[in-house]
Amino acid sequence: MHHFFVTPDQVQENQIYIVGSDVNHMKNVLRMKVGEKFQVSDGNDKKYVCRIEQMNEEEVQAGILEEMQADTELPSKIYLFQGLPKNDKMELIVQKAVELGVWEVIPVSTKRAVVKLDVKKALKKVERWNAISESGAKQSGRTIIPKVTSVMTYREALSYAEQLDVVMIPYELAEGMEETKQFIDAIQPGQSVGVFIGPEGGFEREEVEFAIQKGARPITLGKRILRTETAGLAVLAVLMYHLER
Numbered sequence: 088m089h090h091f092f093v094t095p096d097q098v099q100e101n102q103i104y105i106v107g108s109d110v111n112h113m114k115n116v117l118r119m120k121v122g123e124k125f126q127v128s129d130g131n132d133k134k135y136v137c138r139i140e141q142m143n144e145e146e147v148q149a150g151i152l153e154e155m156q157a158d159t160e161l162p163s164k165i166y167l168f169q170g171l172p173k174n175d176k177m178e179l180i181v182q183k184a185v186e187l188g189v190w191e192v193i194p195v196s197t198k199r200a201v202v203k204l205d206v207k208k209a210l211k212k213v214e215r216w217n218a219i220s221e222s223g224a225k226q227s228g229r230t231i232i233p234k235v236t237s238v239m240t241y242r243e244a245l246s247y248a249e250q251l252d253v254v255m256i257p258y259e260l261a262e263g264m265e266e267t268k269q270f271i272d273a274i275q276p277g278q279s280v281g282v283f284i285g286p287e288g289g290f291e292r293e294e295v296e297f298a299i300q301k302g303a304r305p306i307t308l309g310k311r312i313l314r315t316e317t318a319g320l321a322v323l324a325v326l327m328y329h330l331e332r
Contacts, residue, residue, distance in 0.1 A: 088124060088125055088126050088136075089113075089117060089119070089125040089126070089225075090125065090126045090127075090128070090225045090226075090228060091105060091109050091113075091125060091126070091127050091128075091225065092127070092128050092129075092130060092221070092224070092225070092232055093105065093127055093128075093129055093130075094129065094130065095129050095130070095131050097129075098127075098129055098135070098151075101150060101151045102140075102148060102149065102150060102151065103127055103135060103137050103148075103149045103150075103151060104146055104147070104148055104149075105127075105146065105147035105148075105149065106145065106146050106147075109147075110142075110144070110145065110146060110147055113125075113139075113142070113147055114142060114144075114147075119139060119142075120139065120142075121139050121140065121141065121142060122138060122139060123138070123139050124136060124137065124138050124139075124152070125137055125139070125149070126228075127149075128157065128229070128230045128231070129230075130230065130231050130232070131230075132156060132157050132160075132230055133154060133155070133156065133157060133230075134154075134155045134156075134157045134230060135151050135152075135153065135154055135155070136151075136152045136153040136155075137149035137150060137151055137152060138150050138152055157230035159227075159228050159229055159230055160188070160229070160230055160231065161188040161190075161326075161327060161330050161331065162276035162277055162330055162332055163274070163275075163276055163277060163278050163279060163280055163326075163330050164190035164191070164279045164280070165188065165189050165190050165279075165280045165281075165282065165323065165326055166189075166190060166191045166192075166193060166248070166251060166279065166280065166281045166282070167180075167184050167189050167191070167192045167193065167282050167284065167319050167323065168193045168195050168244050168248065168281060168282065168283045168284065169192060169193065169194055169195060169284050169315075169319055170195050170196075170197045170199075170200055170283075170284055170285045170286035170290075170315060171194055171195065171196055171197070171200040171201075171202040171204070171238070171286055172200075172202065172286055172287060172315045172316060173201050173202055173286075173287060176315065176316045177194065177212070177216060178215070178216065178219050179316055180192075180315075180316050180319060180320070181216045181219045181220055181223070181235060182219050182220075182222070182223045183223075183320050184233070184319065184320065184323055185219075185220050185223035185224055185227065185229065185233050186223055186226070186227045187320065187323040187324055187327050188229075188323065188326075188327050189233050189323060190231075190233055190279075191233055191234050191235075191236065192216070192220070192233060192234070192235045192236070193235075193236045193239055193244055193247065194212075194213070194216070194235065194236070194237075194238045194239070195238070195239055195240070195241055195244045195283075196238055196239070196240050196241065197241050197285060197286055197290065197291075197294060198241070198291050198294060199285065199286055199287070199288030199289060199290070199291060200286040200288075201286065201287060201288070202286075204238060209237065209238045210237075212238075213235055213236070213237055213238065216235040217232075217234070217235045220232055220233050220234070220235055241294060241297075242297075244283070245297065245298060245301045245303070246301075248281040248283075248301070248303070249301065249302070250279070251279040251280065251281040252278035252279045252280065253274055253278055253279070253280045253281065253304075254280075254281040254282075254283070254298075254301075254302055254303040254304065255270070255271075255280070255281070255282055255283070255303060255304045255305075255306050255322070256282075256283040256290070256295060256298045256299075256303045256304070256305050256306070257282075257283075257284065257305075257306050257307070257308050257313075257318055257322060258289075258290060258295050258305045258306070258307070259289060259312055260292075260295075261305040261306055261307040262307060263307060264307055264309065267306040267307050267308075270304055270306060271306075271325060271326070271329055272329070274326070274329065274330070276330055276332065280326060281303075282319060282322050282323070282326075283298060283303060284315060284318050284319040284322075285315060285318075286315055287314075287315055308321055308322070
């Protein structure tokens with residue numbers, strides 16, 4: 088069943104009104120017809136099963152058949168601070184992070200990042216990444232569309248992370264798998280969690296030391312060196328398994 092997102096104001100009594108680009112997608116891409124059922128999330132922990140009643144070029148009007156309390160979100164908000172990777176790896180990272188339950192993705196410009204984006208290119212990239220996030224949220228049945236923020240400097244990202252309850256930074260020189268396990272096991276549902284992932288070249292030692300000064304905890308991901316597009320997803324998978332209820 089196809090899945091779409093609306094804002095709460097588009098839900099009126101027993102009707103839901105689809106507007107914007109989703110109208111074209113429903114009519115001309117998915118070829119949906121009057122009478123067809125689909126699901127809607129309102130970004131407010133509610134899901135609806137609907138049936139199309141009317142369609143035109145500007146709007147799809149659907150009747151609500153069933154209202155449900157959504158339960159697809161993790162009990163903790165997880166923030167992925169991702170060092171800018173090369174090529175289109177960020178698209179894969181965003182897509183899979185959304186499927187694994189991330190709350191927000193923050194692209195970060197670090198010292199070893201090969202990619203350097205000017206303002207115009209960064210805006211286009213962020214727009215593209217948010218479109219991928221929406222697509223991933225629809226596919227995985229999320230009730231919210233995780234936001235991909237504007238690109239931040241490393242210092243800006245660490246300042247942004249100060250609001251969070253727990254912050255970790257996987258680092259290839261970190262040791263102590265047992266300590267890492269204990270650290271993750273101590274994370275409680277409801278706590279906000281930040282995960283810092285370096286680019287292809289990893290973090291420089293002074294970057295890690297600065298993160299520690301800001302309250303981040305260095306952790307190990309094992310004896311193997313993971314690629315940047317693998318490391319964050321590995322942490323998210325562990326956190327999902329630990330926090331899922």
